[in-house]
Amino acid sequence: MLVIHGVTRSRASRLIWLCHEIGLDYRQEPVIQAYRLADPMARDAPLNTRTPAFLALSPAGAIPVIEDDGLVLSESMACTLYLARKHGLPLGPADAAEDALMMQWSFFAATAIEPDALTVLFLGDSRGSEDRALVANAAERLMRPLQVLEDHLSRGGQMVGNRFTVADINVAEVIRYAQGHDALMARFPSLIAWLQDCQKRPAFQTMWAMRQAEPA
Ligand SMILES: N[C@@H](CCC(=O)N[C@@H](CS)C(=O)NCC(=O)O)C(=O)O
Structure with missing residues (x-):
């Protein structure tokens, strides 16, 4: 059975x-981020990203990692793309061209958007002037890649193949x-409408309930 190492948060x-x-059936090993623990190396610390047994599986010390039929794989989007390709339509690609587009949009999100989006997530509620400046700069840099997604989604409605896929x-x-x-998201109505549709899906709601059930 597929094993997913990593907490849902x-x-x-x-x-x-x-x-x-x-x-798809899976077993989840709730490996937690070391930075969320006071002492990740303590004897009674929960399984975490600095635990030697986990580092043996993932030398980079990052979650998620999967084990599937003898394959050990890290990088979350490599994992989702692999699983979608393995299990096929409709979430996976119909052909090499769709496969390429799924990778294109995934890499675009991971490289052009994720670092600044994480700044917004982690510092967005901060009142400190330095943090607020970092968030403002991140939001400014996000304008261009988010406009790319806005234009794309306003034409087709989904990321790839006019259906919901791993790229979404x-x-x-x-x-x-x-x-x-x-204020940032309000500039991109097609993007926010698509995101809300994605998040209404029962599978997202299941994942979200699991996340909320974990300690913050
Ligand atoms: N690019 C990697 C990033 C992995 C990553 O940074 N994971 C975080 C949690 S979401 C982590 O494991 N941090 C561990 C730590 O800082 O102790 C991916 O997409 O899988």
Whole structure:
């Protein structure tokens, strides 16, 4: 059976959402981020990203990691793209061209959007003037890539193939990090409508309930 290492309050959320879309059985090992623990090396510390047994699986010390039929794989989007391709339509690609487009949009989200979107997520509620400047700069840099998504979604409605796919999951989970910045998101009506549709899906709701059930 597929094993997902990582708590749901992490990028493992992408994999969990995908598994529930596909109806794929999995076992979750709740490895937690070391930075969320006071002493990750303490004897009674929960399994975390600095635990030697986990580092043996993932030398980079990052979640999520999957084990599937002897394959050990890290990088959340490599995992979602692999699982979607393995389990096929409709979440996975119909052909090489769709596969390429799914990778294109996933890499675009991970490289052009995710770092600044995470700044918005982590510092968005901060009152400090330095943090507010960082958020303002991040929001400014996000304008261009978000406009690319806005233009794309206003033409087709979905990321790839006029249907909901792994590309929607990968991109939606990145955009979620910036979703709380109302002034930014209000500029992109097609993007926000698409995101809301993605998040209404039962599989997303299942993943979200799992996340909320975990300690913050
Ligand atoms: N690009 C990687 C990033 C992985 C990553 O940074 N994961 C975070 C949690 S979402 C982590 O494990 N941090 C561990 C730590 O800082 O201790 C991916 O998409 O999987």
